[in-house]
Amino acid sequence: MHSPIKLGILGGGQLGRMLLLAAANYPVETYVLELAVDCPASLLCQHFVAGDIRDYDTVYRFGQGLDVITIEIEHVNTAALHALEREGVKVIPSPTVLDTIRDKGLQKAFYDQHDIATSPYILTEKATDLINHLDMLPAAHKLRTGGYDGKGVQIIQNASEAHLAFDKPCVLEQLVAIDKEIAVLVAISQTGDMAVYPPVEMVFDPKYNLVDMLLSPARLTNSQSKLATDMAVNVAQALGSAGLYAVELFLDKTGNLLVNETAPRAHNSGHQTIEGNYCSQYDMQVRILLGLPLGDTAIIAPSLMLNLIGADGQVGVAKYVGIDQALAISGLYVHLYGKTLTAPGRKMGHITIVGKKETDLLAMGRSVKDLIQVLAD
């Protein structure tokens, strides 16, 4: 392997930060494009470029001269990526995949086209469209583009809540009676090799619509686990590009599995792979980008992940109360994202606990959640 490969990352959040920490082990020269100079990734890359990832010229200029570009958020200028790809820069995942996925309407249509089970939906153009589709309620109204981390999603229970609808192009998705939310990470290499992580199980915080705790592996029957894995593989293969794909699925109360949505990158549901699996999702993404063999997705030990989220009513320089006590727990790992300022619901870091039995993990996770608070100093 000849060094170094010039790797560009669009976006400078925590996913980019953890990708850079994994990339540090390889012969690679890292470049990050992000508007916010004090973003989580800026101090761990070799070359930081301040600029808007949604701007054609900025992305195009950033990509010229790089060997390979990836993303840590979907909301980037894909037209510039198409141009760079035509000029010989590797873009992983391909801009075509990003075009499909970052528009939730196109993403739903993609599942339909490929016979991948997903919840019933219709598209709406403006808020008043909703009154023609009251039969879909209760439903989730989701902005087709620009939503992130639970933002851009509005639950509409019944007709009396129709005024909550977004007045922008949206997907209206029928709510599913959810038994479990699970996620499957699929890696596809540049040569088409594939590696699949065992399914994980998510618990959402209904308040912030954020993943609250995550358990690896998911508590599924063998057949559920196999079906979820097969569906995730179908999604990743149908997308037709090298990349790392986080496929989120619902197991509904009647036992059906439905694909919810797919992220074409490292994902919040894969943080626990850093300690819990032989090859972390970030290491895997680096391997894909550099054309190295895929890593081993096997679980080393069951693990639990919880996000550290800015507490309600707290805005300002972050302090992390209770971290000290938490760190006395064997097998507990703290990952802070280097964000200076906290705000309610902001993802400031995460905790992973490994090496315990599943029931112990869940109990420990709950007590650690009560122990740690992200407050303003």
Place this chain on the structure above:
Amino acid sequence: MHSPIKLGILGGGQLGRMLLLAAANYPVETYVLELAVDCPASLLCQHFVAGDIRDYDTVYRFGQGLDVITIEIEHVNTAALHALEREGVKVIPSPTVLDTIRDKGLQKAFYDQHDIATSPYILTEKATDLINHLDMLPAAHKLRTGGYDGKGVQIIQNASEAHLAFDKPCVLEQLVAIDKEIAVLVAISQTGDMAVYPPVEMVFDPKYNLVDMLLSPARLTNSQSKLATDMAVNVAQALGSAGLYAVELFLDKTGNLLVNETAPRAHNSGHQTIEGNYCSQYDMQVRILLGLPLGDTAIIAPSLMLNLIGADGQVGVAKYVGIDQALAISGLYVHLYGKTLTAPGRKMGHITIVGKKETDLLAMGRSVKDLIQVLAD
């Protein structure tokens, strides 16, 4: 825990680099002092200061305004550290420890004073002193200060080799008939808590006098393991300062354990803790520096570490031949240090293999060693 703590590191080599990767998870602002701007640590710290760690004014100025300072190499200006300590900057390990350890003569005397078994030695001032101590041969002639990574050590087998002696202040140590070389890492927190890693076993490459492969845990009897651990604890406690201590010991062919030398920092013999133990030596060092609880030193799985060393006759921009094939092995991790140039014997990175049986690890280590070569491009 209030953030961020300003942490300074003297030295910018691979130990500093891996310390920074661990520190990235905590609320800390990192500063590195090192002469070489393109050193392994420069791009992963938040503030890089180019300067000589052996210069009083440079170290003193670097340390002012920091909360805590540590080292990743002993050859630093300790007078400046004493001054900073008097002014309230935490220095971990204490400069007194560094004064003792970085002079191999004082270090040997320290073992004697504390009844810690070590090999017989005498001090020499100049090369010709050796003729008065031919009864000590075969012996190792070691520069009292400035040696590193096997440099500054000359084996003198008999009187006919006496001309090889250094013409500087040295320790002349009688050679021990070695059965095994082992190392024990001991962590001491700011409040005096202690955590000890299970002993590891080293195999040296006689050519470069570098650790060649390292096996964790060491193949010792329970009583040998307990005695080695007790001796390492004695050393660390006698040094009387918070810090991370790598105590290297010889098990001689008659079954005696002797302390060889101690490093007051993260150490080459602890690289495998990144994947092989719950708390890595770098994570442990960060915990000590930030006043956090010590981590769990327990082994997750047996592991093997091998250094990636610049091949003979190869000087220039490094390329890593065989890394691709090696990465196809499950449980194998590559850590490159970001050094642009390779040279014969230069430590360019390391490999850790985990999750196999001990005998498999040794066989795999040997085949991986044959597979990978660090050449000039």
